[in-house]
Amino acid sequence: xxxxxxxxxxxxxxxxxxxxxxxxxxxxxxxxxxxxxxxxxxxxxxxxxxxxxxxxxxxxxxxxxxxxxxxxxxxxxxxxxxxxxxxxxxxxxxxxxxxxxxxxxxxxxxxxxxxxxxxxxxxxxxxxxxxxxxxxxxxxxxxxxxxxxxxxxxxxxxxxxxxxxxxxxxxxxxxxxxxxxxxxxxxxxxxxxxxxxxxxxxxxxxxxxxxxxxxxxxxxxxxxxxxxxxxxxxxxxxxxxxxxxxxxxxxxxxxxxxxxxxxxxxxxxxxxxxxxxxxxxxxxxxxxxxxxxxxxxxxxxxxxxxxxxxxxxxxxxxxxxxxxxxxx
Numbered sequence: 085x086x087x088x089x090x091x092x093x094x095x096x097x098x099x100x101x102x103x104x105x106x107x108x109x110x111x112x113x114x115x116x117x118x119x120x121x122x123x124x125x126x127x128x129x130x131x132x133x134x135x136x137x138x139x140x141x142x143x144x145x146x147x148x149x150x151x152x153x154x155x156x157x158x159x160x161x162x163x164x165x166x167x168x169x170x171x172x173x174x175x176x177x178x179x180x181x182x183x184x185x186x187x188x189x190x191x192x193x194x195x196x197x198x199x200x201x202x203x204x205x206x207x208x209x210x211x212x213x214x215x216x217x218x219x220x221x222x223x224x225x226x227x228x229x230x231x232x233x234x235x236x237x238x239x240x241x242x243x244x245x246x247x248x249x250x251x252x253x254x255x256x257x258x259x260x261x262x263x264x265x266x267x268x269x270x271x272x273x274x275x276x277x278x279x280x281x282x283x284x285x286x287x288x289x290x291x292x293x294x295x296x297x298x299x300x301x302x303x304x305x306x307x308x309x310x311x312x313x314x315x316x317x318x319x320x321x322x323x324x325x326x327x328x329x330x331x332x333x334x335x336x337x338x339x340x341x342x343x344x345x346x347x348x349x350x351x352x353x354x355x356x357x358x359x360x361x362x363x364x365x366x367x368x369x370x371x372x373x374x375x376x377x378x379x380x381x382x383x384x385x386x387x388x389x390x391x392x393x394x395x396x397x398x399x400x401x402x403x404x405x406x407x408x409x410x411x412x
Contacts, residue, residue: 108308111201118197118212120189124219124240128170128179136163143216150220150227150239175221178250182219182240185248185264189217195268202306203272206392207279222252228262231274243267257359257370261317269303269310276302279396286401289351289373290343294401296355297377301385305392316378322369330379330412333372336364343405384408 123146130136137159140147147153153162169175186192193215200212216237220227228242242252245263252262261270276299282291303315313323326333337343337354345351351373353363358370384404385395398404 106309108202108305109205111198111205114201114204116197116200116204116212118193118200119214120193121214121216122189123237124179124182124217127166127219130170133163133167136166140166145230145232145235146216146218146237149230150218150223150237152223152227169221172221174250178221178241178244178248179219181244181248185244186217186240189215192264192267196271199268199272199306202308203275206305222250228252229270229274231271233278236271236275238267238271255359258357260319266314269307269314272306273299273303273315276306276396279393281397281399283399283401287346288343288401289345289354290405291401292351292355293343293373293377294380294404295377296371296374297379297381298396300374300378301381302392302396316375317371318369318375325367326369326372326375329368333364333368334376334412337373337376379412380405380408380410383410 123143127136127139130139140151140153140159140162147162151162151166153159156162170179196212196215200210203212204210213232213234213236216235218237218239219241220239222241223239228239230237241248241250242262243264243266244251251259254262279302280295280298282295300315303310304312311320311323313320316323318326342350342354354361354373355371360366361368361370361372364372381395381404384390384407387409388407390398
């Protein structure tokens with residue numbers, strides 16, 4: 085096993101990991117008018133169980149994806165639970181915190197509109213989905229976001245950050261991403277899947293790495309001022325660490341012939357959620373394969389000068405890697 089000797093002092097300012105990149109196109113003249121629907125406020129204005137039932141019928145995506153109505157034999161179970169929820173004083177505390185944190189959504193709306201201007205720059209036919217803000221009382225993880233072509237739903241109570249009285253029940257390395265500043269980047273990364281073509285026949289780890297690398301690169305282009313650490317979901321220290329040890333990390337992939345690995349037992353170790361990639365070092369953060377895939381995509385774009393739409397449409401991961409000539 086390779087022994088890693090990490091630098092004692094990490095560089096906190098990196099050319100590829102800063103807040104001042106902002107090298108995107110001028111999109112200021114592109115018109116975007118994001119429609120917003122405050123379902124969280126609507127829910128807390130309901131007075132009766134019958135009103136709640138009608139609310140669930142009117143918004144089936146919320147009923148299905150955020151409160152799991154399809155998991156119950158009768159909708160009355162969900163109606164009763166929501167009726168209890170909106171009258172719970174502890175839940176009321178959490179709801180009031182969402183109101184204080186997000187206010188009238190002016191800032192969140194502006195951030196989405198700026199991102200969508202960039203999407204429309206690259207995809208002129210793009211029409212922004214309607215934003216629905218919801219409240220779940222910190223329901224099960226997975227009920228935090230929903231994204232489709234026409235709508236995006238955000239459960240605001242998940243994204244209150246460290247100051248919240250109640251937090252989602254997730255591991256600490258994931259919890260840091262449940263903060264207001266992560267909402268738009270997370271939605272954009274999910275939205276990239278609409279454009280991200282991949283070959284279902286290619287079951288290699290490299291294919292997974294390239295897929296995630298393209299989603300990271302898409303997010304980088306759509307939110308050009310976003311720090312690389314936030315795109316990767318790393319802390320600044322973690323981002324510095326992987327940047328400063330790229331050659332060692334890459335050597336692990338090459339020496340263990342991981343790029344063409346097809347095992348569903350091995351691949352998740354490098355691309356799925358984990359606190360650390362212990363196969364390399366307990367200091368290397370999880371999802372390191374996604375980060376390396378991003379580096380491959382950045383190299384590919386520098387070598388080919390391809391457009392973002394062309395990149396996202398290219399589904400041959402092997403060809404992308406070959407043309408990237410990536411080698412740290």
